[in-house]
Amino acid sequence: MKKLVLAAALTAAASTAFAGAPADPVIEAPVIVEETTGSSGGWVLPILLLVVVAAALAD
Template identity: 45%
Template sequence: MKHILTAVAFVACTTAASAGSLADPVIEAPIIVQEASSSSSGKVTVALLALLLMIPALSD
């Protein structure tokens, strides 16, 4: 009889210890707004790279 009462008390304590439900919580992702940037800086980079590659060829 003591074992049954101990088991009942254990089951009552373990069920009361779970807070909330067992379902996964729903977490909404933050919305990130990214502004469009112009690609004009890419042309300058390509031109500078071409200039740097031409310097050794022209120095010979």
């Protein structure tokens, strides 16, 4: 009878040790660095300027 009570006590103690879930690991998001470029892209502004000059000379 003593062994049965001891086994029940150890089982109860062991089950409470695993009662909670472990804490979720903290995972930091990776840092993404992108190079910024102008909205003109380097070729739109000269073409636009050429069109404006051509329109002014056409008058």
